[in-house]
Amino acid sequence: MATVEEKAESGGRRVSEEVLRGFFREMLLIRRFEEKVEERFRAGELPGFLHVAIGQEASATGVCAALAREDVIASTHRAHGHTIAKGTPVEKIMAELYGKVEGCSRGYGGSMHLYDVEVGNLGANAVVAGGMPAIVGAALAFQMREEKRVAVAFFGDGATNTGTFHESLNLAQLWKVPAIFVLENNGWAESTPATQQLPLPVDELGKRAAAYGMKLLEADGQDVEAVYLAALAAREHALAGKGPVFLHLRTHRLTGHYVGDPQVYRDRDELKQERETKDPIRLLGARLELRDEDFAALDAEVTAEVEASVEFAKAGTDPKPEDALKYVYA
């Protein structure tokens, strides 16, 4: 949870109900998008390797809401939510998943390489931690040019075991660049639980930031308001020239690692319980005391948006095979 101190750092802002309702809509849009992706993959319509962010909608929504359009992000293999939250229309994402020219990466990237530079999305990355150093470099460019922008890297707990992660944090803190490292800690590295990949308790991964003397902010990743406030505080800290921030969000992956993952490694009862108690959309819905008819109306709206994205994607243009060589060099 965002601490009182953090809320104070962010100017003691309260999040209005109107804003929270906006978050709710976006999180529901992400959820329905992800469910549609699972459905269309199982129907055999989507090629490739897909990872959905069901259960992690609050971190994407809360963090990106705290950013300005000119701020940049680098995402992970679990990228759909971040991409939607940073402002790419769902039809461009769905078209990408169908491999169409109208896709946000023109059919060259796919699910794990969603880009949209116009809205500050520098790309999702299929190598765990692979996008982190470039975020340090982007932040360095902003610092050198004295631009009031931040660069944000999303990554998971699995990434915190890589050398890439440690080199990125070290350099970012050394040079005090305006970067935010958003740890979406879902406690799983693919199928491997925290106990088999982390030498410290899963909730204590913030200590890895402390090792570099980096500012640490922590929030409940299932509470979008807490995420948003912490991200605002992180952005203010970074823009004030005080150096990068490590934003630790404890979250829950309520599905498999990839679409089609049978999750043989996961305790069924535990997963069921997580779905009932840790679903960020349910949690916010309860808090907003949404009436059934309000929810139904909102749901119908975002579902229609997602359906339209599928129609848009299916009607899209297939790239010419020989265009595979088009962007090898600038």
Place this chain on the structure above:
Amino acid sequence: MPELTYREAVRDALAQALREDESVFIMGEDIAEMGGSMAVTQGLLEEFGAKRVRNTPISEIAIVGSGIGAAIQGMRPIVEIMYEDFLTLSMEQLVNQAAKHRTMSGGQVKVPLTIRTQGGAGWSPGAQHAQQLEAWFVHVPGLKVVFASTPEDVRGLLWSSIYDDNPVVFFEHRTLYPLKGEVPSKLEPIPLGKARIHREGEDVTVVATGRLVHEALQAAEAAESEGISVEVVDPRTLLPLDEETIVGSVRKTTRCVTAHEAIVRGGFGAELAAVIQLGAFDWLDAPIERVGARFAPLAFAPAMEQWVVPHAEDVLDAIRRTVARSS
């Protein structure tokens, strides 16, 4: 024409780019106060300051990776990897990230990043400070690969690499740093993808890179006294490759030797041989000979090191074999 060493020529290109373009900056290990482990960047900190001449931690992933991010944001970073052996530490960033961002984004981003590095044997560093790994990078679409052998070339090619909008892996050879040579008084960019014919000849073409260009020129002198006329071509840019000049030369001479300090097996000579046989098969009078290092991690003791890596006499022997085969 003024004379510069290879080292001064690299420094001059860096300094001129830093002087004229605010988006250019350099970073790497020990490049600031120390002036670089090869003394290439001496004096640059004093002229351009610590913001643009940045010492880094020993952190090859972050050096290359942050260069990528800054490049995507419109800077023109030049990063230095102290020894090309250490490129291995940054391979993920070079191969999966720098080389692929443009294609993966459907052309939305470009990565105008130059990665300078150096290597080469001849000073008994042992197996981890003297490798020649340029061929690895030729296999990666999205990268460009440059290997310059003279002061004039290294300056003009570095300039073009800095101003290329793609990631360029720029190889320098350690033993060439003190080499002196004439350079144009005003820096003349040398386009990437243009080979240089160092010496014209009639009987055999030697396609050589890096230090072996100079060994090949020595071998050519010796061959001439034996009545063999040798043409020496330096591709200078390995990717993209000036196939036209190379194939054209072999069509003329009908024989070919490839020569590099890197290990023969899987070396750049293999790619050259494949290109040449396809383009000049009906002209060839002998199999293409490949000269390079023997297949072993480089041993420390000077006698072993000298035996493993190729010299002018190895090139000369190969030249003789191609002529003997077909005369």
